[in-house]
Amino acid sequence: MLTCSDRLPAIPARVAIAGASGVGKTTLARRIGETLGLQYTEIDALYHGPNWVPRQGFLADVDVFTREPNWVTEWQYNLARPIIAERADLLVWLDLPAPVAVTRAVLRTVRRSRSREELWNGNVEPGIWHALTAREGIIRWALSTRRRYTRSVPATELEHPALTVVRLRSQAEVESWLIGLRIPA
Numbered sequence: 001m002l003t004c005s006d007r008l009p010a011i012p013a014r015v016a017i018a019g020a021s022g023v024g025k026t027t028l029a030r031r032i033g034e035t036l037g038l039q040y041t042e043i044d045a046l047y048h049g050p051n052w053v054p055r056q057g058f059l060a061d062v063d064v065f066t067r068e069p070n071w072v073t074e075w076q077y078n079l080a081r082p083i084i085a086e087r088a089d090l091l092v093w094l095d096l097p098a099p100v101a102v103t104r105a106v107l108r109t110v111r112r113s114r115s116r117e118e119l120w121n122g123n124v125e126p127g128i129w130h131a132l133t134a135r136e137g138i139i140r141w142a143l144s145t146r147r148r149y150t151r152s153v154p155a156t157e158l159e160h161p162a163l164t165v166v167r168l169r170s171q172a173e174v175e176s177w178l179i180g181l182r183i184p185a
Contacts, residue, residue: 001093001157002166004173007180009164011036012090014066016075018153019094020146022105025074028094028174035181038072041065045120047077052123059083085156085163093153093167094174098146 002008015032017025026042033040046062049055062080065071066087075084075091085091113125157165168174 001154002164004166004168004177004180006166008090008166010089012088012164013038013070014088015072015090015092016084016088017072017092017094018075018149019096020098020101020149022101022103022108023094023096024104024171024174025076025094028092029072029074031178032092032181033072035178036070036072038070039065039068041071041073042120043074043076043080047080048120048123050122055121081152081156085160088163091153091156091163091165092177093149093165095149095167095169096171097169100171101146 013036015029015036015038017029017032019025026044029042030040032038043062047054047058055061058077059079062083065073066083073084075081075088109125116125119125153165153167157163166177168177
């Protein structure tokens with residue numbers, strides 16, 4: 001597993017971003033896409049149908065976009081993770097501290113619920129009370145699932161020896177790593 005100061009063996013063409021809710025997976029995926037010219041696919045938009053019902057075509061859509069020569073997406077959803085890991089060149093693990101993730105998730109939830117921002121397929125954020133108290137609420141989800149990555153990312157790295165894994169533990173490491181990722185002109 002590489003850290004923020006380690007050089008990548010090659011410029012990646014297929015990138016997955018792992019981490020708990022609120023760490024900045026989507027933001028980093030977009031930034032990597034812009035930096036490397038990779039097509040960004042937001043995996044939540046493929047997964048969530050109207051009324052938050054999982055879409056039947058989710059895995060077929062994941063299969064299609066991960067067969068493309070270049071892409072970046074979030075490493076989410078247990079059913080999709082094996083497909084993504086098998087086809088990715090690089091897995092970036094955002095392992096930011098829990099207080100950072102929770103603060104970001106709360107702020108994002110408040111902003112989205114106040115603005116009634118449409119997320120995917122007509123869905124809007126249910127609100128901060130839901131995020132804090134519901135079993136599937138994003139804050140509870142972020143806290144209850146973050147430790148899973150300490151097992152799943154190293155296991156995935158062992159299962160896929162050609163997959164380069166980078167672990168970033170702070171926003172400063174993310175920024176430093178992104179600077180090193182830039183393609184020379």
